[in-house]
Amino acid sequence: MPMTRTLLPVLTVVLAIVAFWYLAAIPMNIHFALTTAERAGEVVTPDDAATRRGMGGIALAVQNPGQWADTWAQDKPRLPAPHQVVAELWQTTVMQNVTSKRSLVYHGWVTLSATVVGFAIGTGLGILLAIGIVHFRAMDMSVMPWAIASQTIPILAIAPMIIVVLNSVGVQGLVPKAIISAYLSFFPVVVGMVKGLRSPDAMQFDLLKTYNASRSETFWKLRLPASAPYLFASLKVGIAASLVGAIVGELPTGAIRGLGARLLTGSYYGQTVQIWSALFATAILAAGLVAIVAGAERLTLKRMGLAR
């Protein structure tokens, strides 16, 4: 059984990570836990705050096993324990009205809508450009080297500029973020789609020629279906890039709405639990989006008879 073959090891690894996380939280948060315990009148070993400041977290943790529980229940810990993050996620999703500004669902929706709109635009334009590149030699030779080179440069660096410039001409909200998302998903789609549209071999093209197929018939009946596996591979890269683009696009405007804003306000005010819960929300969102694309891929390839 392949399912149980991977399930047990994966569960073990995940459990090991969670256990390590709890352990790591002890030395990370022990300084503050000891300070509060001392103020409450308890005895802590070294009872001098200055000495403690100079000591490492692990040494303090070993000497004060009584305060371990405290390190997992602080308000603003350096490293929140897993259950605190889960509780915060539960608090801000299920227990809040979804239109409230405290709701992660609301912030997630703001980010998600920009991601999806941008992804749709980027993918659409990318496919169009790829079709042009495959059919026109001049376009291929002019544009393709730049499209490939653009993948090696950190495009994300222009995100703040796009946001601020569009803001200064009066465009704000969803559109600037969507543009960044579109830009980030555009190039992977172009490169993958060009590869895909060229993937049929010479024999198959020859066959269509013997059928006297026109250019558009070749495109619809051979090139486009053959490109599907390549397209989905780049869509998975593209949607993840789009999400990162939307999140980074939320940073420079002072951060009001969206998951990126949650990250930034969390870091301004030292709300570590909020940062971690926003981080997990982005992770869940990313995993969900990739899973949706992967599901569509499996369905399509299965219907086309391309699935392995």
Place this chain on the structure above:
Amino acid sequence: MILVIAALILWALMWTLNVRLANGDSAGSRTVQLLVPFIFGLTLLVMWELLVRGLRVPTVVLPAPSVIVERMSREGPTLWVDFQQTFLKGALGGYAIGVTAAFLTAILVDRFDFLRRGILPVGSFVAALPIVGTAPILVMWYGFDWHSKAAVVVLMVFFPMLVNIVAGLQDTSQMQRDLMKTYAASYWQGFLKLRLPAAMPFIFNGLKISSTLAMIGAIVAEFFGSPIVGMGFRISTSVGQLSLDMVWAEIVVAALAGSAFYGVVALIERRVTFWHPSQRR
């Protein structure tokens, strides 16, 4: 207005030239293959200049290329300091640590089948997540200087590298491993002489992906707090001051550094994996 018309005429002329070149007899030659994208890029650049001047686009929206180049030549020392802080310290430092850590973990994972089956799915899952989001946490832990940026880069490159190295180390056939066994090769001999070389194409694939990720991580992490130096810092503060020519100057530097980084990795790849079909010419 004349400039706008000039731009359009230039576009038409250059495009005709490119179509001629691309469909001409010598289209396959190396010179033409380099010349066509060069002409295209140059045309875009000149059109940008002409349109910005012709339509009087304000500098706070889009500066002309000449303004950007002029700013770059003026701000040389600043750009160099930023480059050192972000690229040499943050990106390269994190890249080296992350790749080394991934390599050591991969060797450990590779020896235990149970570990491999557990870590590979988790690793490829984490590799798809937006890890830049950890930047605010790491900035809080490691302070504003380049150490926190290197930490972000380590996290960003670790999982793609790990997945690629582990997958690469699996990429030998039973026959090859059996041959090593008949030679009475020890684990490390088999590792160094068969499996590591066979893994190289995968490893370099990971190294190339990671080179881009390292640049992104180092720059974006600076948006969450940095000393008053660094490319990400300069971009975010210059955007705030609306001096977009400086922002573009930093972006040019980032683009050059990014493609040079990638190019160096690709060059080493060609040296190391010369035997691989994808490197044949």
